[in-house]
Amino acid sequence: MAITEKLTQVFREVFDDNTLVLTDEMTADDVDAWDSLSHVNLMIAIEIAFGIEFKQNEIQSFANVGELRQSIEEKLGK
Amino acid sequence: MPFSSITFIFLFLPITLIAFYVLPRKGWRNLVLVLTSLVFFAWSDPTHIHILFLSIIINYLWGRFIGRAQTQNATKSAKTQMWIGILLNLGLLGFYKYTGFFLDILNSGLPTSIDYTQKALPLGISFFTFSGISYLLDIYNEIHLPEKNLVRFSSYLIMFPKLVQGPITRFITVRDELLQPKFIPLGIMEGVRRFIGGLAKKVILADSLGMATNKVFAAEFNEMGASLAWFGLIAYTLQIYLDFSGYTDMAIGIGQMLGFKLPENFNFPYVSRSISDFWRRWHITLGAWFRTYLFIPLEFARKKAKVLRQQSNLMIVFLLTGLWHGASWNFVIWGAYYGFILAIEASGFGKKLKKAAPFFQYAYAIILIMIGWIFFRITDVSEWGSFFSALFGANGWTNLVTFRSLNILFYLPFLIPAILFSLPFLHQFGEKMKAKGGKALLALDIGYIALFLFTITFILSKGFTAFMYVEF
Structure with a gap:
């Protein structure tokens, strides 16, 4: 639960939208400001917020928010 | 070949x-x-x-x-x-x-x-x-x-x-x-269609416009009126897209004939709503290359940089994108120009732009793209000033160099089909016909055969005209 909350916070900051509510099925198409540039900002913000690192081949590979959250959970060893 | x-x-x-x-x-x-x-x-x-x-x-x-x-x-x-x-x-x-x-x-x-x-x-x-x-x-x-x-x-x-x-x-x-x-027999059919479309774009439209733009950009800009300068710029804008995307259509079509699915390279770049949108629609595979192998690694390598990180990385990537196009200053400046605009869009302007009227977004993008093509086309940087002056009317609407003196009036009507082929409508129409199948598809294929024969005639006759005019 804590992860989802923290992740929501990161999303809201990066996309500058305090009303964003994350769902596992959410994709870049659902968020207006989510393009290839802000995606990089998002991934970097997640790395810093959670203290984790993504591999090169992971950065552009997540199909939706659910997969992203799972990857964060795995990296945190939970 | x-x-x-x-x-x-x-x-x-x-x-x-x-x-x-x-x-x-x-x-x-x-x-x-x-x-x-x-x-x-x-x-x-x-x-x-x-x-x-x-x-x-x-x-x-x-x-x-x-x-x-x-x-x-x-x-x-x-x-x-x-x-x-x-x-x-x-x-x-x-x-x-x-x-x-x-x-x-x-x-x-x-x-x-x-x-x-x-x-x-x-x-x-x-x-x-x-x-x-x-x-x-x-x-x-x-x-x-x-x-x-x-x-x-x-x-x-x-x-x-x-x-x-x-x-x-x-x-x-x-x-x-x-x-x-x-x-895949159907893949071959699709590949042949794609090839014919690309061939027509390249040979009938791009090469013809090229005959005109070569003359316009070789002329003396100080003696050129605004009408001719704008024609040259619009024609070149269309030419470079139809040439490169026509070539890519042929490449993808040949790929399909051989059973390969090569990646798309263009997605109607002249209906972009911002410059970052343009770079997702123009030469897509080059943009993806720079994004995947340079921009993203740079972003992550410098993730601790707090000030203007993304902006400076965009500048670096687009300076190199410019340099990739050719080893001369005009391409470097062309790249820097895009790096600068993209940095501004990434600094909040892009968000504001999205809220503007769609007409404004399209106009903003196409005007900046066309200005970019001036840097791209005129390799001698010292001539940019006089071309811009001509464009904005310093030499009046017409001047000593005219359509007639360059003998390019003939190419003026080519602008209409060139614009049509640069917009999505024709493509969407073709896709609809294919989806309908049956008689609609048959009609479409007859159209393609006619287009092919016409294009071949065009290639052959151009060979003759080149030969005929060789003494002039």
Whole structure:
């Protein structure tokens, strides 16, 4: 639960939208400001917020928010 | 041997297709592709065939070196091999493409001067070295394993549909087809349609507009009225898109005929709503290359930088994108121009733009794109000022240089079909007809046959006119 909350916070900051509510099925198409540039900002913000690192081949590979959250959970060893 | 030459269309392509599909064993197909690609290359650039072999050997070997280090869990050694492989590719490209440019810069700053004669550029070197680098980095990033079969690897690196002008294709995109070539009759039909469409765009529209723009941009800008300057700029804007996307349509079409699905390179870039949108629609595979292999690694390497990190990285990436297009200042400035606009859009302007009226977004993008083409087309930077002056009416609406004096009135009507082919409507209409099938599809195919015959007549008659006018 804590992860989802923290992740929501990161999303809201990066996309500058305090009303964003994350769902596992959410994709870049659902968020207006989510393009290839802000995606990089998002991934970097997640790395810093959670203290984790993504591999090169992971950065552009997540199909939706659910997969992203799972990857964060795995990296945190939970 | 350009795709639009009679030799290619009626000799090289049919022979290749027959050899490709008639040979009994599927394992032979990659060999056919390699051999025909070598002939294709040697036809236009016989003196540089060794560069092609060198590139194959470098990337094949270093792919395996990186892979071997990774299976031994030698992370450091994999990294070293990755860097050596990249530097060898860049060294090859740099030696042929940039030596003269950098020596010019060096000479202008040094008291002595180093003599140098510019070497001829090997055909397609900018494209196959970038393919090679993507192959090595994808192995390093564990996206796929190195290819052990040398013929299969060569087939990937030098296949003639994409050898000379892209699309820049990743190994992973065509790997399955290289392993298991398929015969898809419907794919061949679709490929033929795509080829004909591209051929018409290139030969009838782009080449004709090119005849006009060559004259406009060679004329004296100080004696040019605004009407002619705007015509030149609009015609060039259309020409460069129709030329490059027409070429890409032919490349993708040939790929389909051979059972490959090459990546798309254009998505109607002139209906962009911002400059970042434009760079997702123009030369897509080059943009993706720079994003994947340079921009994203730079962003992550500098993630601790708090101030203008993304903006400065965009500047670096687009300076290099400009330099990739050619070793001269106008391309560097063209790249910097886009880097600067993208940095501004990434700093909050992009968000504001999205809230503006759609008409404003389209107008904003197309005007900036057209200004960019001035930097791209006029290689002599010192002439930009007089062209801009002409464009904005410093010499009046008309002046001494006119449509008549350049003898280009004939090309004026070509703007209409050129605009139509640069917008999505015709494409959408064709897709609808295909989806309907039956009579609609038949009508569409009759249209394609007519277009093909017309285009061939056009190519042949142009050969004659060139011959007829040779004495004037």
